[in-house]
Amino acid sequence: MMKNLKACTTILVGKKASIDGSTMAARNDDTFLPLTPQRFVIYPSVSGRHETLTSGQNGFSAPLPENGYRYQGTPNVDVEHEGVYDENGFNEKNVGMSATESVYANERVLAFDPLVSNGLAEDSIVAMVLPFINSAKEGVTYLGSLIAKYGSPEGNGVIFSDAHDVWYMEIVTGHHWVAQRIPDNSYAATGNRVAIQEVDFTDNANFLWSDGIQSFVTDNHLNPDQTGWNFRHIFGTATEFDQHYNTPRQWYAQLQLNPEIDQSPEDFDLPFIRQTTHKISLEDVEAILSSHYNGTQFDPLGHGSNEDKHRYRPISLSRTQNSHVLQVRNDAPEQAAAIMWLCFGIPAFTPYVPFFGNATKTDASYSDTPLELNIDLKSAYWMYRTLSMLVESHHAKFIQTDLDYLKETREFHYRFVAQTIKQAQSMTGKELTSFLTNQNQKMTNEMAQRTKKIIEQLIMHGLQLSTLTFTMDKNL
Numbered sequence: 001m002m003k004n005l006k007a008c009t010t011i012l013v014g015k016k017a018s019i020d021g022s023t024m025a026a027r028n029d030d031t032f033l034p035l036t037p038q039r040f041v042i043y044p045s046v047s048g049r050h051e052t053l054t055s056g057q058n059g060f061s062a063p064l065p066e067n068g069y070r071y072q073g074t075p076n077v078d079v080e081h082e083g084v085y086d087e088n089g090f091n092e093k094n095v096g097m098s099a100t101e102s103v104y105a106n107e108r109v110l111a112f113d114p115l116v117s118n119g120l121a122e123d124s125i126v127a128m129v130l131p132f133i134n135s136a137k138e139g140v141t142y143l144g145s146l147i148a149k150y151g152s153p154e155g156n157g158v159i160f161s162d163a164h165d166v167w168y169m170e171i172v173t174g175h176h177w178v179a180q181r182i183p184d185n186s187y188a189a190t191g192n193r194v195a196i197q198e199v200d201f202t203d204n205a206n207f208l209w210s211d212g213i214q215s216f217v218t219d220n221h222l223n224p225d226q227t228g229w230n231f232r233h234i235f236g237t238a239t240e241f242d243q244h245y246n247t248p249r250q251w252y253a254q255l256q257l258n259p260e261i262d263q264s265p266e267d268f269d270l271p272f273i274r275q276t277t278h279k280i281s282l283e284d285v286e287a288i289l290s291s292h293y294n295g296t297q298f299d300p301l302g303h304g305s306n307e308d309k310h311r312y313r314p315i316s317l318s319r320t321q322n323s324h325v326l327q328v329r330n331d332a333p334e335q336a337a338a339i340m341w342l343c344f345g346i347p348a349f350t351p352y353v354p355f356f357g358n359a360t361k362t363d364a365s366y367s368d369t370p371l372e373l374n375i376d377l378k379s380a381y382w383m384y385r386t387l388s389m390l391v392e393s394h395h396a397k398f399i400q401t402d403l404d405y406l407k408e409t410r411e412f413h414y415r416f417v418a419q420t421i422k423q424a425q426s427m428t429g430k431e432l433t434s435f436l437t438n439q440n441q442k443m444t445n446e447m448a449q450r451t452k453k454i455i456e457q458l459i460m461h462g463l464q465l466s467t468l469t470f471t472m473d474k475n476l
Helices: 107-112 122-132 136-150 213-219 231-235 240-257 282-289 380-393 395-424 429-462
Strands: 009-013 023-030 041-043 052-054 061-063 071-073 088-090 096-102 156-161 166-171 177-181 187-190 207-209 320-328 338-343 353-356
Touching: 009 096, 009 156, 009 166, 009 240, 009 282, 023 096, 023 156, 023 166, 023 282, 052 122, 071 122, 088 122, 088 320, 088 338, 096 122, 096 320, 122 136, 122 156, 136 156, 136 166, 136 177, 136 207, 156 320, 187 240, 240 282, 282 320, 282 338, 353 395, 353 429, 380 395, 380 429, 395 429
Parallel strands: none
Antiparallel strands: 009 023, 009 187, 023 320, 041 071, 052 061, 071 088, 088 096, 096 156, 156 166, 166 177, 177 207, 320 338, 338 353
16 A cells, blocks of 8 residues: 555635635645655646656556646655655646545445555646546546546545536545535535545436445445445544544634534534635635634644643644645636645745646746755745744744735735736737736746745844843943
């Protein structure tokens, strides 16, 4: 079995649940180590190709289709040791993919459909799927066909989105999976537990599943419930580990969006899908992914007891290497509708930067990440990591300055995106792609200036906070 390297948090929003009618598919990509440098790249479209993809992690190997769309990815820098892991992005058809949310099946189901050691894993999954799909739903069926053929070496939750649909697919055993469409008027939140609950096998507009999954469950006596077909109950886990590592993150996301509902952070049956009484904004989603139980006794940076502050695993961590929101706007021209809001620092302290999906290249500060920090801070990954470290090192002293910076950058981002979409109304084809590529470059340049300025300010402030000081009479 391939070792699962990721532990993430996912937020999904239907188009009628959002404030601007967009779909949003968001996730924190967390690794085991605080530093696993990543890049942001754009792979060109291909035609007439004859190549085989081979994983350096588990030996998975499969031929690639001859033709494929241009697509984004955020791979690891140290591919030789860490694997590729493209993780998230849009293809040129405005289809978003984020992969994966690690999930874990129970031993009962794994006994009858064990994981496949050299199957299709997270390190290869985006490259095997995103360049070849035309819609979110097609992403589910396309990946499902690959799992049927090659099997899976791990449990993976995979997100697909487009202008109208957001689908969440959970691959839990070697060959079995279920996917659910998030209702337009709803949101969903999960973190490393099997999330999908009751499955309606008469509704293939909103549910999809692996061939034979019903007979698999029946023949092997796997359904623990007296009635119903609850995917989480059948395939998932309900352990003390879940109560301290997984369910509290789902609880906190729902606390922010449904504060009127009283729930326990350790409830195994927290609903996957909920509706709110208000419209969900991009800022709401970013705030959840940036959070660490803010405003509760469980905040490790707060004022609760030492026991409470370390009771639950936070959402935003030092080992969050990449946090992103894949947004498809329905109030923009189709070719300018896909925006990936990308955070390469610790989300609690650094901004989500918007990148239009219809672009052909990224700036070297994102695409050429070095393995180690260079003090010139030309790398976006290391620049935002540096800011994160500075803010946390003197949290009480620096946090308000950081919050002011984040608020100002969000205001700038919203204005910049609105102006870009307005300008895009009169363009099409290559002209629009070139324009959006240039706009992404302008955004990169502006954010580098703003971020280096606050880093300079915090360093100068920090130099005045040394404990190696002594007050002397200046007249001596």
